[in-house]
Amino acid sequence: MEKVLLALLPVPFGIGFLAPGPVEEPIASEVAFHFTDPEIVESSGLVAQDGLVVTVNDSGDSNRIFTVDPATGATVGVTRWQGEADDIESLAPAGDGRVWVGDTGDNEHARDTITVTEVPFGRGERAVRGASYELSYGGAPQDAETLLSDPTTGRLYVVTKGVFGRVYAAPEELDPDAVNQLTPVDEVLGIATDGAFLPDGRHVIIRNYTQAAVYTWPDLDRVALLDLPAQQQGEGVAVTADGEILLSSEGQDAEVLRVELPADVRAQLAGTSASPSPSPSPDAATGHDEVVDHTEWWPWALGGLAGAAIIAVLVRSLRPR
Known part of the structure; x- marks a missing residue:
């Protein structure tokens, strides 16, 4: 004993x-819509693209994504692809009516590799053969629920879900026939559950269950740390082409919230704008952020x-x- x-x-x-530190007022929110499909029970990843919203269930579901019309909250399309899911947790835009699906979850820290698959989305039911790629951290396994796709280069980044979130860069060109080595880049908000680029391509937002942090890209200097509105288990974040930020949560019939960055943060983003860079330089993590910085x-x-x-x-x- x-x-x-x-x-x-x-x-x-x-x-x-x-x-958490002292209670602060969360950023203002309103209900954008709610998922009406009873099959959507654990919205873990979220993408807003081409006027539609794409989401995916958490671990335990099959290889499928749901395309939702935000005007009604109804599912208008489902895409399925080959193989069996291990622990799908993340989504990222891929352009041209496609998304990246990240089978990246590893609560037990027991997986030698994780998988990302590029699949189409849209209205209607479809079964496809998606292009899949294996990724490896090259060391101890990691749990991750955040997948980012650089809008300028298309390069993928995985953010781990640790007390300190760590950003890993995938190779610029993925090899479908080999395990692709991930490279550590920097540290960001801890317990990260999702992330997305802002429309300018020069900033990225990363969320956890209660907070969101906005960073410059590719330097990953933090611009703002914000308290999010309460959700059952908030795990998804997406940014529309118009700059609207959407937050999804697990739970059947879950609401998707629309939030707006505070005026001072928007002004600061405009002031920190810079020419986009191809990608951040992979390097040892330097510890820019913690799980609750305030x-x-x-x-x-x-x-x-x-x-x-x-x-x-x-x-x-x-x-x-």
């Missing part, structure tokens, strides 16, 4: 570190010390007199 309690010593610090250090440190003191007393009490 003494060993168990000693092993728990870091836990109070971790809990305090992950706890949290003061002293509350979680004080809470951690208090928890550690309690554990120390328990350890002492268990020793034989």
